[in-house]
Amino acid sequence: MTIAKRSFDTLIIGAGGGGLRAALQxxxxxxxxxxxxxxxxxxxxxxxxxxxxxAALANVLPDNWHWHMFDTVKGSDYLGDQDAIEYMCxxxxxxxxxxxxxxxxxxxxxxxxxxxxxxxGQSRDFGGDQAVRTCAAADRTGHAILHSxxxxxxxxxxxxxxxxxxxxxxxxQGGYFLGALVIDIASxxxxxIEAKTTILATGGVGQLFRTNTNALINTGDGMxxxxxxxxxxxxxxxxxxHPTGIAGKGMLIxxxxxxxxxxxxNGDGERFMERYAPNAKDLASRDVVxxxxxxxxxxxxxxxxxxxxxLLKLDHLGADIVKKRLPGIRDTVMxxxxxxxxxxxxxxxxxxxxxMGGIPTDRNGQVVVPLQxxxxxxxxxxxxxxECACVSVHGANRLGGNSLLDILVFGxxxxxxxxxxxxxxxxxxxxxxxxxxxxxxxxxxxxxQGQGESVSRLRQELAKTMxxxxxxxxxxxxxxxxxxxxxxxxxxxxxxxxxxxxxVFNTARIEAMELENLMDIGVATVTxxxxxxxxxxxHSRIDYPDRDxxxxxxxxxxxxxxxxxxYKPVRMKPLxxxxxxxxxxxY
Numbered sequence: 179m180t181i182a183k184r185s186f187d188t189l190i191i192g193a194g195g196g197g198l199r200a201a202l203q204x205x206x207x208x209x210x211x212x213x214x215x216x217x218x219x220x221x222x223x224x225x226x227x228x229x230x231x232x233a234a235l236a237n238v239l240p241d242n243w244h245w246h247m248f249d250t251v252k253g254s255d256y257l258g259d260q261d262a263i264e265y266m267c268x269x270x271x272x273x274x275x276x277x278x279x280x281x282x283x284x285x286x287x288x289x290x291x292x293x294x295x296x297x298x299g300q301s302r303d304f305g306g307d308q309a310v311r312t313c314a315a316a317d318r319t320g321h322a323i324l325h326s327x328x329x330x331x332x333x334x335x336x337x338x339x340x341x342x343x344x345x346x347x348x349x350x351q352g353g354y355f356l357g358a359l360v361i362d363i364a365s366x367x368x369x370x371i372e373a374k375t376t377i378l379a380t381g382g383v384g385q386l387f388r389t390n391t392n393a394l395i396n397t398g399d400g401m402x403x404x405x406x407x408x409x410x411x412x413x414x415x416x417x418x419x420h421p422t423g424i425a426g427k428g429m430l431i432x433x434x435x436x437x438x439x440x441x442x443x444n445g446d447g448e449r450f451m452e453r454y455a456p457n458a459k460d461l462a463s464r465d466v467v468x469x470x471x472x473x474x475x476x477x478x479x480x481x482x483x484x485x486x487x488x489l490l491k492l493d494h495l496g497a498d499i500v501k502k503r504l505p506g507i508r509d510t511v512m513x514x515x516x517x518x519x520x521x522x523x524x525x526x527x528x529x530x531x532x533x534m535g536g537i538p539t540d541r542n543g544q545v546v547v548p549l550q551x552x553x554x555x556x557x558x559x560x561x562x563x564x565e566c567a568c569v570s571v572h573g574a575n576r577l578g579g580n581s582l583l584d585i586l587v588f589g590x591x592x593x594x595x596x597x598x599x600x601x602x603x604x605x606x607x608x609x610x611x612x613x614x615x616x617x618x619x620x621x622x623x624x625x626x627q628g629q630g631e632s633v634s635r636l637r638q639e640l641a642k643t644m645x646x647x648x649x650x651x652x653x654x655x656x657x658x659x660x661x662x663x664x665x666x667x668x669x670x671x672x673x674x675x676x677x678x679x680x681x682v683f684n685t686a687r688i689e690a691m692e693l694e695n696l697m698d699i700g701v702a703t704v705t706x707x708x709x710x711x712x713x714x715x716x717h718s719r720i721d722y723p724d725r726d727x728x729x730x731x732x733x734x735x736x737x738x739x740x741x742x743x744x745y746k747p748v749r750m751k752p753l754x755x756x757x758x759x760x761x762x763x764x765y
Contacts, residue, residue, distance in 0.1 A: 181359070181370045181614060186212040186337070187600055189357050189373035191344045191400060193219035195227075195320070195582060196564030197379030198327035199589030200543075200596075205334035207597045212371055214339045214360050216395060216688070219328050223381050223393045224585065227320025228432035228506060230295060230312035231277075231586070232579035233270035237291040238310040243267045245302055246311060248758055250580060253299045253463050254573025255715035255725065256760035257413070257733070259749035262541045262569040266580075266587045273586045274313050281326045284315050285503075295503075296437040297578045299463035299765070308461060312579040317432050317506045320582060342369070343688050346617035347376065347403050347560070348609065355559035356609050358403075359617035366684045368621060370614055374603050375559050375596045377543070378404065379589070382533035382565035383699050385692075387649075388641040390530035391423055391430040400566040402695030404537045405702070409545060409557065410735040410744065412568040413535035414699070415707035415717045418576055419650050421467035423529025425487035429510055431526055433578040435519075436460045438503050440492040442467075443523065444474045445481040450488075458765035465575045465716045466765055468528040472650045475527075482525060489523035496520070528650055532576055534716065535706070536568040538735070543567070543592025548735065552747045561592045570733065573748075574715020620694075624687045630673035633690045640667050640693070640700055648704050653721045657708040664704055668697045702736040709743050710734060727760050 188204055190197045193215035204211045215222065234241040247267040251258055278284060278292065285293035292313050300309040315322035331338075342360045348370065349355045357372040380400030384392025401411055421442075422431040436442075441460045444450045454470040455462035462470075471488050474480060481489050492500055500508055500520040511519045540546050543563050544556040564585040571584055647660025671693065676686040712726040713719045735744040750757050 181368050183370040183372060184212065185606060186210045186371065186373045188212070188375045188377060188596055189214065189371050190377045190379055191358060192222070192379035192381060192564070192566070193338070194222035194379060194381055194564060194585065195224035195323055195327060196585035196589040197377065198324065198331055199586050200377055200379065200563060200593040201336045202327060202330050202334055203590055203593030204596060205331060205336045209597065209600055210337070212337050212339060212373065214342045214344055214358070214371065216341060216343045216363065218340050219338060220325055222324060223396055224320045224324045226391070226393065226430070227582055228317045228430060229297060229434035229437065230314035230319045230579050231274060231323070231582035232297070232300070232311050232577070233274040233313055233583065234267070234311060235271055235274065235292060235294060235313065237287060238294045240302065241309060241311055243270065244755060245304060245309065246270065248304045249300050249309070250571065250577055251758045252305070252763055253575055253577040255575055255763055256727070256731065257570065257573030257714060257748055259570050260752040260757055261749050263571050264752040264755060265541045266571050266583060269587045270583055273583065273590065277323060277326065277586070280330050282315060282322050284313055295434055296461060298433050298436070298458070298461040298467065299577045308458070312434070312437065314434060317434055317504045323582065343691070344399060344403065345621050345691065347407050348613045348617065349407065350607060350610055350613065353558060354607060355557065356607055356613065359614050361621065361684070363684050363688060366687070368618065372606055372609055374606060375561065375599055377592055377596070378537060378560070378562040378566055379564050380566045383696065384530055384533070386641065386644050386696055386700055386703065387530035388645040389423070389428040391420060391428055397692040398566070398695050398699040399692065400562065401536055402698050404545065404562070405698050405738045408739070409537060409547060410737040411535060411699070411702050412538040412733050412735055413570060413706070414702040414736055415710050415734060416534035416574050416715060417530060417703070418464055418532040418534060418716050419468040419528040420531035421464055421471055421528050422490055422526040424511070424514055425525035425527040427514055428529040429514060430529070430531070431490060431507055431524060432504070433464070435490060435492060435504055435507055438499060439495050440490055442471070443481070443489045443491055444479040445485055446479055450474050450479070455765035462765035463575055464578060468650055469718060471528055487525040487527045490526045491523045492519045493521050493523065532581060533565050534568070534572045534574065534576055536566050537562040539567045539569055541569060541588070541591060542595040543588050544595065548744065548746045561596065563588045563592050574717060620691065624676060624690045630675045631670055633674050633676060633686070633693055636667055636671055636674055637693050637696065640664065640696060643667065644700055644703070648707055650718065652707060652717070652719050654708070657704060661704045661708055664697070664700045668701060671697055698738060701741060705741055705743065706734045706736050731760065
């Protein structure tokens with residue numbers, strides 16, 4: 179079969195904030211850029227980000243990038259790489275001002291400056307009083323950023339392949355990545371896109387869990403493509419549960435609701451966060467608040483007839499503040515719960531939200547693989563940015579407001595590095611005749627119908643297994659049982675089939691390949707969680723309740739071949755300032 183081919187300087191897979199920020203930088207430098215997205219770009223999951231983007235602008239209270247860096251290192255439970263964290267926090271103000279000039283309609287203070295709100299885990303003066311650092315466009319910040327970046331890319335003549343699905347990466351025998359095989363979802367036609375450099379920007383893998391805040395498209399496609407290419411995934415045991423999802427449904431209630439002055443109540447009407455975080459209270463770090471809510475419910479102090487949630491109280495703020503600062507949240511609550519948060523407390527419970535782990539990269543966005551004695555080498559031609567990547571600036575727990583900052587800073591950094599690479603590499607490398615064969619075989623496998631188990635049923639089983647066995651609290655027996663179940667599901671997938679009645683616009687075939695991606699990442703997650711015998715950040719082991727810096731201050735690496743675990747050191751040395759040594763993490 180002859181496969182159609184297109185050639186570009188750079189291929190970007192994923193059209194969220196990270197992919198579009200990289201694309202814009204490259205297109206403005208006159209590179210030929212292709213962006214492949216399985217949905218229309220403005221439906222990428224960045225559009226759902228609500229609360230804001232962190233930057234030490236000091237528009238409301240005094241602030242300093244060094245304080246921001248301290249909070250990020252502390253929030254990461256000291257697993258974040260301090261050179262990358264310094265780079266991100268120092269770049270933050272410039273990145274936000276760039277957004278302003280791209281047309282992002284930030285909310286404004288009376289002075290005309292960009293509005294900033296309080297967010298969890300953020301302080302002034304290295305752990306002192308609450309900082310006000312998160313730049314917001316009401317509670318639709320991601321929406322504002324994504325639409326502005328897309329419009330700027332249209333202006334810069336970036337080439338978009340909308341509603342195309344990336345099947346697998348293409349490389350030569352020397353290990354150089356040369357692009358990807360993609361499929362037009364509407365027609366089913368494959369297309370080989372060759373590129374001098376490839377950037378993965380495919381987002382997280384929230385669909386691995388049954389109850390989550392993520393879009394249905396978040397199936398970890400870029401991570402799984404990297405795994406199949408022999409690249410290990412880093413720190414996959416660390417998944418963030420957002421403390422305030424709508425109970426029983428999972429839709430996100432932004433941390434900005436507490437930043438505006440909202441607070442949590444248990445079934446007894448008590449502000450229970452004072453017990454767990456006496457200083458920060460409801461604005462403690464997300465892992466702390468999530469565990470506190472789970473503990474209150476487990477100990478019988480939940481609210482509601484079944485005592486299975488807590489309440490987020492916003493009605494004391496007044497209708498004007500709720501309508502002005504939290505309009506999207508009010509609409510969501512009224513739509514799904516038929517109550518007005520300006521009048522009635524909202525039932526909430528922790529819900530799976532963010533993937534801290536991912537494809538290991540350096541601060542230039544280059545994908546790196548470990549060598550001996552802690553050294554690393556870049557993978558030629560391959561970059562990763564955003565939630566699919568692990569720089570690692572989030573370590574074991576991400577601070578709210580740092581995810582939008584991550585995609586913007588490292589999307590821009592990766593693009594700048596690619597621009598330098600393109601100056602050195604004027605011509606495309608030769609693609610071997612059989613380079614696309616493994617990807618074509620993967621595609622052909624899902625042409626069969628009606629033989630074996632249902633893909634949709636296996637996906638439901640996987641999501642329930644992960645939620646039951648790898649959630650907020652974990653222990654050896656439950657994780658081991660979960661790993662056995664996920665391995666069994668991966669085996670059963672070999673005999674799965676596509677439901678005939680759902681074969682419309684190839685979506686059933688896409689869903690089957692997405693499930694393949696989810697299965698491999700599910701194994702990576704539960705294997706990594708079982709191996710890490712300590713509690714750190716979002717990874718909370720009941721059987722190992724303490725953080726163990728002596729043995730576990732290191733990044734985990736999961737390789738698909740043999741489901742093998744390996745480790746590498748955390749980069750504790752910043753670029754220009756003194757490092758922050760690990761100490762007890764309290765709020």
